[in-house]
Amino acid sequence: MSRHIVAAVGEIPPGGRKLVTLNGRDIGVFNLGGEFFALLNRCPHQGGALCRGSLTGLVTSTTPGEFTWSRAGEMLKCPWHGWEYDVRTGQSWCDPEDTKVRLYPVTIEPGERLAKGPYVAETFTVSVEQAYIVVEV
């Protein structure tokens, strides 16, 4: 396992995302209202680039004629077949038991601490005044 600094906190706004490659893995880092989640950019269904999909909400219904729209921006829809995944858990909506996209731990670390290492930050100059998004792979 290694920890990678992927962005300064302000770089990914709420509703935004950043695609990164860590240890050869393509990963998407998402900001949901200030919380950060990192998912493998590969749909478990047929291998589409999941993290390039659109973020949408969840439409559910208990009976024909009624529906509820919820969790705006928290469901990620694969650009190929439209399979939906919960960005918070990586779970597939239609096959939650068996299909899950890999989720990586994300933490926010102050630059002051990061400057001491040991973190991988080839592309970054870490400033002690800022906070950073760190993904563990």
Added chain:
Amino acid sequence: MTPDDGPAQPHDREARDRAAATKLKVIDCDVHHALASPRALYPYLAQRWRDHLDRYGHRKPTPFVSSSPYPKTAPALSRTDSWPPNGGPPGSDLAFLQEQLLDRYNIEYGLLHLLAPSGMDERNQELGAALCRAINIWQHEHWTQKDQRLKAAIVVPGEDAAAAVAEIEHWAGNSDFAQISMITHTIEPLGRRRYWPIYEAAVRHGLPVGLHTSGFNGHAPAASGWPSYYVEEQHIVALSQQALAVSMVCEGVFARLPDLKVVMVESGFAWVPSLAWRLDAHWKRMRDEVPHLAEPPSHYLRRNMWYTSQPADEPENPEDLRQIIDWLGWDRVLFATDYPHWDMDNPDFAFRCRMSEAERRMIYAGNARAVYGFA
């Protein structure tokens, strides 16, 4: 399925290893190219028809006069990552199609099916014939001549059999064209005799007829009426192909033309056994109504028709699919991606059942090589 904990992108690596180990090449029997703009055909249309399209447009037998039921789950029916970086709709940029499909998946040949315009469902039949000629020249110039992996279908104005045969005669013998294509939602079911001259020409020139579900005829694609939801329509297109298969069998097309090859595109194949069992049972009781059927219907469904794989039927137990293919014959199924449409199949994931190396080679390339006569 869960993502691997192993090295990065395990599926890619496995696919590469497999390809390297077996040189498994893929023949993709359903690739959709597209016009960069509706005017892309204008250079190949007479001034009269350019003016006509500008002034009167297309006139089709559809109740959705100006509200074609789109989008179908995704803009242009396509993967959202398939829009070419240089502009134009999905499938309109050869270089991007090469990158996303042909090169990436080791495609030896890709069989092109243009969905729109078709020419065949124009009410104005002269315009329809002119459009078909323009489409075929455009396919030849912009696609097959630029990448020899791509093989076009001779698009014909099939509601006018004489004009359709003339179009076939114009291109037959040109190896850039591997088959003849017609829309499937037609004025009459495709087994009717008005279409037989087209099938006779196909046999004369050794060209299969590729029938990709498409076109408008004014009827609901489902015999029970118009669907309310796209999820219904997505399945109903397969039902309309079944009606088409019944028509071709029962009208005696295959009894009359034993060498005719028909490729059913994008309608699945798991339905073929049950359709055949029911038809065979009826045939035993009512054979004297259709004395031209010397053999039971199942015979023709397995002798004259081939079925493309996408969207692959996905039974809960993947092995169930093997039983269906066992019944159908392993030579009947032709792999297809349907690129760039949203429901495309990735060759590395399309079948979840076990396959021997020989079976895999048949479905992914060998069967298509035999049907289309590729060297």
